[in-house]
Amino acid sequence: MVNSTLLEQNVSKDKQREFLLASDTQLDKLDFLMQAMIKTSRLETGVISLEKKEQPIYDTLAKKGTC
Numbered sequence: 046m047v048n049s050t051l052l053e054q055n056v057s058k059d060k061q062r063e064f065l066l067a068s069d070t071q072l073d074k075l076d077f078l079m080q081a082m083i084k085t086s087r088l089e090t091g092v093i094s095l096e097k098k099e100q101p102i103y104d105t106l107a108k109k110g111t112c
Contacts, residue, residue, distance in 0.1 A: 047064045047067055047068045
């Protein structure tokens with residue numbers, strides 16, 4: 046819809062930038078979803094596997110905060 050508006054309507058430069066930023070945000074979300082689907086597929090087919098191990102929750106939380 047955003048791209049159609051940009052192609053079909055006479056839109057100010059400010060509105061063009063706003064629309065392009067919105068489109069960029071949506072593309073980022075779509076990329077995230079596609080990557081998640083690829084990872085899920087790899088898990089389901091056994092291409093990758095997870096290994097469970099016990100670990101203090103603090104270490105996991107501390108590591109997450111530094112990423």
